[in-house]
Amino acid sequence: MNESKNANSAKPAANSMWGGRYANSPSEIMERINASIDFDRRLYRQDIAGSKAHCEMLIAQGVIASDDGAAILGGLDAVLAEIESGDFEFKTALEDIHMNIEARLKELVGDAAGRLHTARSRNDQVATDIRLWVRDAIDSLDSQLKALQEALIAKAETHAGDAMPGFTHLQPAQPVTFGHHMLAYVEMYGRDRARLADCRKRVNESPLGAAALAGTSFPIDRNMTARALGFDRPLANSLDAVSARDFALEFLAAAAICASHVSRQAEELVIWCAPQFGFIRLSDSFSTGSSIMPQKRNPDAAELARAKAGRIYGALTTLLVVIKGLPLAYGKDMQEDKEPVFDATDSLSLMLAAMAGMVSDMTVAPDALRRALADGFPTATDLADWLVRVLDMPFRDAHHVTGTLVGVAEAQGVALDALSLDAMQAVEPRITQDVFSVLSIDASVASRTSEGGTAVELVRQAAAAARERFL
Amino acid sequence: MNESKNANSAKPAANSMWGGRYANSPSEIMERINASIDFDRRLYRQDIAGSKAHCEMLIAQGVIASDDGAAILGGLDAVLAEIESGDFEFKTALEDIHMNIEARLKELVGDAAGRLHTARSRNDQVATDIRLWVRDAIDSLDSQLKALQEALIAKAETHAGDAMPGFTHLQPAQPVTFGHHMLAYVEMYGRDRARLADCRKRVNESPLGAAALAGTSFPIDRNMTARALGFDRPLANSLDAVSARDFALEFLAAAAICASHVSRQAEELVIWCAPQFGFIRLSDSFSTGSSIMPQKRNPDAAELARAKAGRIYGALTTLLVVIKGLPLAYGKDMQEDKEPVFDATDSLSLMLAAMAGMVSDMTVAPDALRRALADGFPTATDLADWLVRVLDMPFRDAHHVTGTLVGVAEAQGVALDALSLDAMQAVEPRITQDVFSVLSIDASVASRTSEGGTAVELVRQAAAAARERFL
């Protein structure tokens, strides 16, 4: 394929992937399959923080001399500064972020650098790094989810009283308010936040000090490093500490579930801005045109938010498969944990940002919502409930009578509240004029006063309560 | 294919699945794709409990008359008794468990039965049923996980002092004890229990009273039904209540992660009972023979436990895909939530039972574990650590010297502690006789006294602590 270097610069591994290149150079293949620096460089900050905590503990415990320790700490800060300023040269030959940093440390501080790796292994080091990274990702995603909830609650407040068809099976079912609909998503994203918070508890335990797999004979203090890094506690078993990746699986699962919520809302946005629905209009910022059709106004961001759920599901699948059937303790397979975690985090972050942006910017069309209520007899349930409440019919009988009346209205091509009383009494003689008090859209909405229902006042209260609970 | 009815009796849907049959009868196809009674009958107990709670609330709130209510409650008890005694006839024509029960209720108590469905819908009913079922499944799986932990802790206590090679990359790495290895799994299963417990919080909220999607105009008391069914609270938004399935996704994710742990341990059991390893012998109960090879003793249960992880991953994938892009509120797609939940629960339950049985029954071979320590220089790290500690070498230098000494030993075909002091000093003159104090297996194990390490006394303490924490 001979793709040019330039074209592949975003993905350096790709340009030499093809057949013949490998024939004479097993070591090149090995370097390519083995090196992780292209992606684990994202752990540089966590890696340096972990090394500093480890070094300070080694000093405190007298395992390394203070002056060596000071040199290491200063050197690590220098490396951090180099990376953040863009002056650091990452080398594939050094395989991973840990060795890149340690090699540079040695250049900067000399032999003392060799003492940093006392009483630890890359096995506990990488487990520490990735846990710290996932913890930060959780905190960041939590902020984004909160911002999205805020956008939804604001929309709910603005449109607490705007009636629209509530759908089941994408068929009009009963009137609800637009605000009520927005608040349903506030609940979903609230549970996503709770899931991430629960996951965080299991992420936030320290593997550091497990060394390769068995612990170490050096007199280390695992509680000290755990505290320094903000972990809740050291993990209790050294074999488990280096081989566990269930924290990453749980994170990916929480991300996938959250993505399923985004995909549901994105689907609704796509449907709602089809002209046949016309419930909303996305802002220019979140619409795109066509290279061929000049009139197009496409909800690309919503479609991509929907699609990226697939990507996060894929990341979860990836890591579940990697972990399946893996004996203890560390195996190189585990190196494949990072890219799915990174990609799922990036994707979900982007999905949440796009969804918050679309919700904030979109224009709701109350008139279109109201017009849509003309279709599908959405107050039929209200009629049935009236028959139960006023005429004391068993619900099943009321359901049957209502079905008949819907058939009559459909044949006449009118809404239920446009049927004459005569026409109704022809079906059920006991029906009175009072029935019309429940057949309007507004009456229907107003009647849904059961806890969690869509009555306008309840929606306003729910929005206020959501502010309390989530923001 | 014309499979006989008898051959397919376990899966009644299968026997008429083939092409031609459908040509003339759309309604038959519709019944077959639509009916759920073949699997949702497993919800009968939850459905009846939910109906009783709903009925009692309707009575209390004056929505239905006491005598009607009493008839319904009595009738529901009668239906329950019929089902549990095997006298109930499930009918596919009645589509699902809800209608099967309601239809029978009507036969038993007459018109009053028609009042039960007042102020509810199948949408909130089925959401209630499946939440109750998942809650029970979580409690049951928690018990099984606890039993498995107990079996592992008992094995850990018995073999707290039996050294074995700890592996990384399936290569001998450092000595650990068999007990320490067992306790690593105790930690994993402990986190699985914590995950299920966290999931339970989100499962245990009541959708009942959301009705179809919008709430109801009847003066219901959702807190009363929630309390009666042991839910923590009613769900806050009626649209969310009927369309949320993230609780089921979270349950499947927790099951999948737990299954990954079982698969890892199962892989180890399979490897350990290969004669090349011979670390354990499974009991007769958990071994099988071959139809052709009379000498075989196969770890079928371990293999199946490993394989069924795939099945649970598949169930998770299924529901994630079903939910993707689904607009609110209820869609029939959601009917596909039950079979993956049921199958994953059954599979995981069986995996945990089999694993607990295998662990309890297996015979550990301490001699084989010890023999295996002769391979692979598992105390090389101890030598390197001695160089650091006693000679004050930087670890990186010590690592290099040790590598050279391993090469010498490998060339001589002996273990590290069988090298002569002369041979060692030829590589590093400062090495003294004292080095041999760290080169034995037992010395290595004894030295791993860092928190969470494999020193025998720590393993005993960890086993005791695990009893406290988990049992």
Added chain:
Amino acid sequence: MNESKNANSAKPAANSMWGGRYANSPSEIMERINASIDFDRRLYRQDIAGSKAHCEMLIAQGVIASDDGAAILGGLDAVLAEIESGDFEFKTALEDIHMNIEARLKELVGDAAGRLHTARSRNDQVATDIRLWVRDAIDSLDSQLKALQEALIAKAETHAGDAMPGFTHLQPAQPVTFGHHMLAYVEMYGRDRARLADCRKRVNESPLGAAALAGTSFPIDRNMTARALGFDRPLANSLDAVSARDFALEFLAAAAICASHVSRQAEELVIWCAPQFGFIRLSDSFSTGSSIMPQKRNPDAAELARAKAGRIYGALTTLLVVIKGLPLAYGKDMQEDKEPVFDATDSLSLMLAAMAGMVSDMTVAPDALRRALADGFPTATDLADWLVRVLDMPFRDAHHVTGTLVGVAEAQGVALDALSLDAMQAVEPRITQDVFSVLSIDASVASRTSEGGTAVELVRQAAAAARERFL
């Protein structure tokens, strides 16, 4: 959980055949995890066919005596008749379909039955059975796909001339005809058939005679059994023959891809029968009502067809995970191949039947299609193309001018062909009256005469060609 036996009767427990060999009775757990008779009974016909072919070959090769062989053949026919008549008692204690049949054979014909298993193993036996089953499933699904194509082509012929909005991003893009849209699916399902046919080539090779894994010392004739069972040839390597399951993976992948097509079409049906679209009306047979909302007419079958894609994806995931990292040759993990294959086949068969039924029965609403063309300026591309063709504008400039004109029309609230020539010339003075010849829906459709385009005559030709190619 304590579900009653009755409620669980669809999933009974198991037993074991290995009792005699071992000191202790196999535990109930082992029986339950190990037995496969609950699902592999579906292989009874394939198993008997394979045994008969094997027996006839053993006779022909002189491995067993003719009278023994005749007894076995007669016995196998008798067993088949018993199963098909429903008189056969399947026993979980006998573990699987193979042993159930062999045990019954022994009851029927005595000791001769013991000679049937000469020169084979359950490993090659089960691989043969499942390949035969998958081959039959492929043939059956192919018939169903053909029937679905036929329904689609018929609809395409009826509505070859009915214009509708073609959508991209669920936004109106350009006019197409309903027939053209139907034929797009004919192409997809045609490729699904081709995929299944290609898969069939790899399914249809015979493992029989590989014995346990190494071949056999008996003078068997693998070509004879292969021919007898309709296989194309024996598999070339005995280890591969018993451990390969890629044929099943490929089948599941083809099923999953086909299911993705069904899910796409199902999504469209769901959207199209929302009243906002109203493009089609599903027949009563494929619509359902609501337990609470008497007016509902829900497209449940379409939703279930869409959802079951998830189930088939899940089956594929399951088997991919089961196979991952499995060493040669047979492992018990492979027993987990059957249920995903069976379930995916049943699900896809039902999806295809439902889709064919829905398509055949649905009523298309040409008026609604035509009305929908009023929205979204679907002939904007025609305007741009006119500017290119007649005024020789570069397309990019024409695209820009058209965008401006769409903006003018939008501001006026009219369709493009309702703009005055003056208004057009205000934007681009060279526009002439001739432009209106391309701005009508019918002119637009008629102009799309490029190969594969939507011009009515081309659609009619394409439908005729599809009949030739596929039916």
Added chain:
Amino acid sequence: MNESKNANSAKPAANSMWGGRYANSPSEIMERINASIDFDRRLYRQDIAGSKAHCEMLIAQGVIASDDGAAILGGLDAVLAEIESGDFEFKTALEDIHMNIEARLKELVGDAAGRLHTARSRNDQVATDIRLWVRDAIDSLDSQLKALQEALIAKAETHAGDAMPGFTHLQPAQPVTFGHHMLAYVEMYGRDRARLADCRKRVNESPLGAAALAGTSFPIDRNMTARALGFDRPLANSLDAVSARDFALEFLAAAAICASHVSRQAEELVIWCAPQFGFIRLSDSFSTGSSIMPQKRNPDAAELARAKAGRIYGALTTLLVVIKGLPLAYGKDMQEDKEPVFDATDSLSLMLAAMAGMVSDMTVAPDALRRALADGFPTATDLADWLVRVLDMPFRDAHHVTGTLVGVAEAQGVALDALSLDAMQAVEPRITQDVFSVLSIDASVASRTSEGGTAVELVRQAAAAARERFL
């Protein structure tokens, strides 16, 4: 998280992913979620080839003037040269590879560039590009698979006569030869090649000329562009042409199945180089050390090859989910097809290269293979078969007698052929000295002469045949 630009340079999208950044700038979010240039730049060669073919056709059909056409063609060559030399500046603001190239073309050749997009759309353009890319990827992977087969066949030839235990359930089953085992994988990879070849047929059809979705009114020649690009034919339906992605799904499925084969072989390599097995030794090039354990020699490449199966499964899951439920025609969701296709191709290419390298370089240890045959009574089946053949026992009886004799040998701690004739006759008096002729490993192997069996001569023939069939 504030990751530095430098640290993220491999993944430019990542460095600004976090929350606060988005608050004020919806358009930035939109650019980030919408732009594809970071990954679709890999399509530059295919995109330019497609544009050239389209341009030449437009000239030939008289749609654009020859001089404009010549300018475009020359400009496209110049762009290609710029990209391949690394001088091209890709701009995110230009969104994708198509617009990047067209914008540069306009800079180079002026207004004529605007005529290139006549009679096409990005919808058919991107579908063309990705099909061409996948076709190339298939061809490249086919070469790699062939190279891997060649390495395996060479190993099979060298070790055609080296006996080893054939395993089932990871328990010794019957002797096979190492060559036979290698050839099992040759079969699997051969089917992978066949699958890719079949997939290629469905990839290699041309969407070009479908335009946005409906075809075009320009007098294009789709056969001409199809031929120019090496496609077999134009796709028959314009809607299908732009919305089909089943070719990519099929490619990912074939890749996933192939990856499952690699994972199986990788698992065996990992197990085989554990010292407990010691069947092979990987070369230095494919082994790695440890940061803490100086003696380690880890099979990292095999582990990564095993793990990356998960990644490819994940890519397949991703795209299956993206496509699920997507209405026609093009939706932006489809932009998510590229990264999984690219990543799966890169991963599989690397896995195959690594596997070929490991197989070529590994050292097989025939002595270790032979020693392993001492365990597990691998000739028990030969004994049973002797009883059938010589004593005319029914196989089931022979199986039983052999089981008893294995028990005797196990109790004595000897192999079967070390039992005395007396000891055998005590179990079955008719056994004669002749039995020992089948109990040796070599006799067992030699006896497996059924087609596809492991007899040494057959293995040699099979290797030769494999050369014929595959190389």
